[in-house]
C-alpha cells in the first residue's frame with residue numbers, strides 16, 4: 234500500500250486531522266487536510282471535531298494548536314523541528330527585559346514558545362501585527378516587541394512608533410538579500426516582488442508588497458497580475474502554483490529553505506499516527522496564561 238493511502242486510512246481510524254504549514258515539503262502539503270500559516274492552522278485545529286491533530290510544522294506551532302485546543306491530542310511528527318527564531322528568547326529573558334522597563338506592555342510574535350507567550354500581554358502574527366499595535370495598546374504605552382527585530386522594524390515604520398525590540402531574527406529569511414531583488418527584477422521585469430516582513434529592512438524597502446504567507450496567498454490569487462517573485466521560504470511556492478496554475482511564480486532566493494520545516498516527511502507522519510507520537514504537552518498553567526495573550530489578539 235502507498236504511504237499516502239496508509240496515512241489516510243489511519244487518519245480515519247484515529248479520527249485525526251493533518252495540518253501542514255505553507256513551508257512543508259510538497260508531499261506533506263498534499264496529504265494535509267489544511268495548509269496555511271501557523272495561526273490559521275491552529276484556528277482550524279480548534280474548530281475541528283477530530284480527536285487528534287497531527288501538526289506538520291515546527292514545535293511552537295504545535296504548541297499554539299495545543300493552547301487553543303487543550304482537550305485534543307496534538308502530535309508533531311518530528312519533535313526536533315524547532316524554530317531558531319522562537320528559541321532566541323526564553324521566558325526568563327523576557328521577564329528580565331520587562332523588569333528593566335517597568336510599565337511597558339509586551340507584544341509577542343506568534344513565533345515564540347508557550348512559556349514566552351505566557352509572559353506576554355498580547356500576541357500577533359506577521360499578518361495582523363500592524364492592526365494589533367494600532368488597536369490593542371494606548372498611544373502613550375511603551376511596547377516591548379519580541380522576538381523578531383525585522384518584523385518589529387517594519388511595523389515600527391508603518392505605525393510611526395518606536396518599540397523596545399528583542400534582537401531575534403529568522404536565519405532563513407535573512408538569507409534573502411537586496412542583490413536577489415536586483416537580479417530577479419532584471420530576469421522577470423514584469424513580475425511583482427512580494428516579500429515576508431521577517432526579511433531584513435533593506436529587502437522589505439525594495440519590495441512591491443510586504444505580506445505574511447497567508448497575505449501572499451490571498452494577494453496572488455485575487456490580483457490580476459500573472460507573474461510573482463516570492464521572497465519567503467521556498468516551500469510556499471508549491472501551494473501558490475497549485476492554486477494558480479495559470480500564473481508564474483519564481484523564488485526570490487533559492488537559499489531561503491528552513492531546514493526545520495523540511496524535517497517532516499510522509500514516513501514520519503505515518504509513524505506519528507501509528508505510534509501516537511510525539512504528543513505535545515503544555516502545562517495547564519502555561520496554557521491558561523498563554524491563551525490570554527492569543528485571545529486578546531483574536532478579539533482585535
Ligand code: SF4
Pocket residue numbers: 291315316317318319344403404405406466491492493494
Ligand atoms: S522559516 Fe524562520 S521563522 Fe519560520 S520556522 Fe524556520 S526559522 Fe522559524
